Amino acid sequence: MPSDRPSSFHRVLVIGGGNGGLSVAGRLRRQGVTDIVVVEPRTEHFYKPLFSYIAGGTARAAEVVRDQGAVTPKGVSWIRDAVTGIDPEASSVTLASGATVRYEHLIVCPGIQQDWDAVPGLAEAVSTPEVASNYTLDLAVKTSRLLQGVTRGTVVFAQPPGPASCAGAIQKPMYQACAYWRARGVLDDIRVVLVVPDATVYGVPEVDRELERKIAEYGIELSTASTVAEVDGAARTVLIARSDGRRARRLEYDALVIEPPQSAPDWLAATTLADPGDERRFVEVDPRTLRHRRYPNVWALGDAAATTNSKSGGALRKQTMVLAKNLTAVLRGRRPSAQYDGYGVCPFTVSRSTVVFAEFDDELRLQPSVPFWRGLVRERRLTWFLDRHVLPWVYWNLILQGRA
Ligand SMILES: Cc1cc2nc3c(=O)[nH]c(=O)nc-3n(C[C@H](O)[C@H](O)[C@H](O)COP(=O)(O)OP(=O)(O)OC[C@H]3O[C@@H](n4cnc5c(N)ncnc54)[C@H](O)[C@@H]3O)c2cc1C
Known part of the structure; x- marks a missing residue:
């Protein structure tokens, strides 16, 4: 049926301009993919790992907020709106404004809902x-x-x-x-x-x-x-x-x-992208390739994906690399062969100057970033410095641009 609502088409449409959305968009752009659009309602972008330092009295609120437009990767467009529905059969999404956006490939990463x-x-x-x-x-x-x-x-x-x-x-x-x-x-x-x-x-x-x-x-x-x-x-x-x-x-x-208890966003859980057999209703992807199991032009990563890892920004550093490689391969007519290994991380700030840097895979086995250094998990000042000072810089300057 013809619609009087505005409609547009993009090669890659990303739902959510948070940690996962911006970094995967940045990686794709750097790999030469054009016509990438991110739909994101917020005008402010947060670096959430520092929320825990703010709560603990060792960071300031101003350190964690940046203007969304300023952190959106160069060459990537931003639609300031919220997605309210997805029709994967028609390869289109509906926005809160009433507009419809069609896509060749969709990446779903609107995060998790706080209940x-x-x-x-x-x-x-x-x-x-x-x-x-x-x-x-x-x-x-x-x-x-x-x-x-x-x-x-x-x-x-x-x-x-x-x-x-x-x-x-x-x-x-x-x-x-x-x-x-x-x-x-x-x-x-x-x-x-x-x-x-x-x-x-x-x-x-x-x-x-x-x-x-x-x-x-x-x-x-x-x-x-x-x-x-x-x-x-x-x-x-x-x-x-x-x-x-x-x-x-x-x-x-x-x-x-x-x-707070957390779950898949209600509007996303109501779409056919969720695994019908999984009551948690996250997006049903192959946890290794991050491609949807039933809709080959749909991908998901981050907190909204039904992957097997512990949900974290650190997991996204590996997921965005895998997804961008696989999607670029598909756009170039090749098979997606990159595999995510289930890595996750939770840096526990255990004092005001030390961290227990918990890195592990989806079978809860240690997976230190420095290979074979299993002792990296022990309480250290080094990992506190990394988590408190190095990673925020890396996030703003490299990760969000798809460079790390
Ligand atoms: C308190 C706290 C501490 C954390 N500490 C760490 C840590 O130390 N280390 C670590 O690695 N990870 C940490 N994390 C986890 C990390 O922040 C998340 O795993 C990561 O942000 C998930 O990225 P995402 O892109 O999936 O979701 P998000 O970063 O949440 O981004 C989702 C985006 O989607 C947008 N969105 C929502 N709904 C819609 C819609 N309908 N349409 C369009 N856009 C929409 C949102 O506005 C948001 O910008 C922490 C998280 C919290 C809350």
Whole structure:
């Protein structure tokens, strides 16, 4: 049926101008692909790994924000709009403005959705002074102020079960705060409780050992196989449910720093791109080639893709390389042969000057960036310097332009 809405066609259409979208667009452009368009509603681009440093009081908000237009790779166009639907049969997407955009190839990377409503009481509690998070910039700033003001009482840090962007990142402001409280001589007066969903603190044995050592050093009370099932912001209590058969308990807090439950964006989950057999509804791609299993001109990467790795920006450094190589090959009439190896990373800031740099594959085996240096995972100043100072520079100057 003819439409009076504006319509356009592009060779490569990218949904989402975040970490994955801009860096894959930059790589494709550098490989000679033309007519690449990114659809992105935001005018500001964030470097999220530093949110945890802001929350821990060791970075400033101004360091993590840049103008979206300024970081969009040269030679790549930007449509400032949001995608509301995808019709892979017609190779077209619908935008919030009502326009339709058709494509030869589509790359889907709109990130993950934060479900603040998924825990009863959490959405209301997060607007009270005692509840914060490092998962948005505003809340990271709030966390920093909140934790700096604590001198006694109970502080709860909580990670939800299920998929997450840099799962476990809630621990990072916790260790930084503990180091700060220890330096001020108040750590002994503060009961710090860490609530994690799994049977161990993280799940990679070598990483667990390092984190457990720091947990013991700071005197943190670790509650494994546990989740926050309810928050009462007015009474300042959380209900902690157990998955190991033990009874749920209610805990009073003076501060609560919480990672929200996360899931595939609702509008994306409603499309036919999601795996019909997977209730999590991320985009069904081959986890090695990153090409859609049913629609060969659709690709996905990053937090919105149903890959097997731990979702992180570090994973994207490898994913963007593989996807750009494979898509360029297909555009040139060749078979896509590059394979993503499932690498993921979570740099745990375990003090105000050291990091446990957890790098591992999708079978939770260590995968250090420096080959064979398994000890790289140990608490180090070197990896803190890398994570705090080198990687942000690399992100803004190289990664977003598709150069690293
Ligand atoms: C607190 C925190 C700490 C982290 N720490 C680390 C770390 O230390 N190391 C690490 O490697 N990773 C870390 N990560 C993870 C890393 O930031 C993500 O894995 C990465 O940003 C995912 O990239 P993405 O492109 O998939 O999604 P994003 O970077 O989230 O980008 C998605 C983009 O899509 C846009 N979008 C959303 N909906 C639509 C739509 N309908 N239409 C068009 N565009 C849309 C969004 O506005 C956004 O710009 C952290 C994440 C968080 C939240």
